[in-house]
Every structure is written in C-alpha cells, then in structure tokens.
Amino acid sequence: MSKNMRILVTGVKGQLGYDCVRELESRGYINVKGIDIEELDITDEEAVYNYIKDYNPDVVMHNAAWTAVDKAEQEPLKVYAVNSLGPRNIAKACNFVGAKMVYISTDYVFNGLGDKPFEVNDEKAGLSIYGKTKAEGENFVEELLPEHFIVRISWVFGKNGNNFVKTMLKLAKMGKTELNVVCDQIGSVTYTYDLAKLLCDMIETDKYGTYHATNEGYISWAQFADEIFKQSGIKMKVNPVTTEEYLKMVPQQAKRPLNSRMSKESLDKAGFKRLPDLKDALNRYLKELED
Secondary structure, eight states: OOOEEEEEEEEETHHHHHHHHHHHHHHHHHHEEEEEEEEEEEOOOOHHHHHHHHOOOOOEEOOOOOOOOOHHHHHHHHHHIIIHHHHHHHHHHHHOOOOEEEEEEGGGGSSOOOOSOTTTTOOOOSSSSHHHHHHHHHHHHHHOOOSEEEEEEEEEEEEOOHHHHHHHHHHHHOOOOOOOOOOOOOOOOOOOOHHHHHHHHHSOOOEEEEOOEEEEEEEEEHHHHHHHHHHHHHOOOOEOEEEEEHHHSSSSOOOSBBBBOOHHHHHHTTTTOOOOEHHHHHHHHHHHHHH
C-alpha cells in the first residue's frame, strides 16, 4: 500500500478520529488530513462534494457523528442531518472521486433484545433516534458506494474526549464513595487505540463489507465500573441497578439496548485480527491517561 495514499479523517476532535490520525502517521502515511466541523459541515451536500473533489482522497475514514444519545431525542431532524445525510453526502462524493470509505456505526442499530450476539446481517431496529439515524446512514452508504467498510462499535473510550471511564474516575475524584450503575445492559467496550489499528489494516485491503469491532469479552456497565475502580486502586461501592430502576432515578433518557453483544464472525472470515481482551484494553488505557 503506497504511503502516498491520500486519507481524509472526519471527526478528528473526537476519540476515534484522533487515534486514526495518530495511527496513520505512525505507519508512515504522509498525506493524512484530519478535519472537524470547523473545516467541513458534513450536512451540506454541496460543501462535501466540493471539499472531497478538491482534496481527491483515496480513502475517507468517516468518524464524525452526533453521539449525544439522550439529547438526540429532542433534536431528531438535526441528528438525521448529521448521522444519516452526512454519511450519504460523503458516500456520494467518494463515489465521484473513486475513494473507499470507512463508516463508523454502532450496536444501537439493533433492538437490543435477547442474549445472543448480533450478526452483521441481523435486522436493524434501533430503539432510539440515535440508533435509527445511524442505521439510515448505513443504508445510504451501502446503496451509494460499493467500496465501503461499515464498522459497528460500542461503549467507546479513548484519550481524546469524554467517556464512561473518565466519568467514573471524575466521580471518584469528587469524593463519591458509592455509585448506582446499570447491571442489565450487557455488551463490550471499544478502546479507540485498538480500533484505529484495525481500521488502518482494513483500508489497506479491499475486503469491503460490514464488521463488528469491539474489544473481546462481554460485561455489564456495573461490572465495567467495578473493573475501572479495581484497576485504578480506588475504593468505591458500586450498586448494581436495573435499567428500570435507573430510569426512575434519572428519567428522560433515550431507550438503550439491554443486549449489545456483537458477533465477530465477519472479522474472522475476512482474516482480520480481533481486538484484545477488554480488561487488557482498560489496563493500557488507564496507563495512557496517567501519561
């Protein structure tokens, strides 16, 4: 793969965009451009077309998205513009210049029922505005651009930006000694440092399609909180509560899937390496935060 390949990374201020640029540069790619909303409004079809036509990338790694799940319920049209029309605009422009595209999606496209890991071709039936608009984004990409990688992830944490791990550590710093954390939502975490490596492996191939990519192992939010405090050496009482109980304490939230397990069979079949175990990922992430 030529290190002169032109690569455009959207959402560079976010956790994943930041790590994608870092990983590409560490691999010696010399034409990497990271952009965010200040450089390009992905909801503006003409602006996207002109920007991509001028830059003429070989690959667009599209990480930019509306990710505030609860707030999305109040702003459905805005969220649709970002999460559905944004990827559509990028896919159309990529098709025009002959670029391949990576579209980052989510476990929230599924209905979150049962306890079996979701397969890549399972029915999309998102419970929230966020989940529904991300699924629409997937549909547009599939329809408009054959040279695509759709990569679904969940429970993301990285160096750049806010996430569950940072929130737990912040609450401990504020002097909290006891927390209520949901115990009946089961899924897996995604360390953006690990994911960025996989995405860079993907763009060096033409193994297009839909993939699930999270760190190995399943865990509940309460168990994850416990693990964060254990590895950080922080004394904290984590009270496991059901989603129903939590909603009584903190109402006005978007519906979240109880089952966020996703099958990695498509990664295996394509010969891509799975991400490391989630406890190992957390351990390395906590060290990264210390540095």
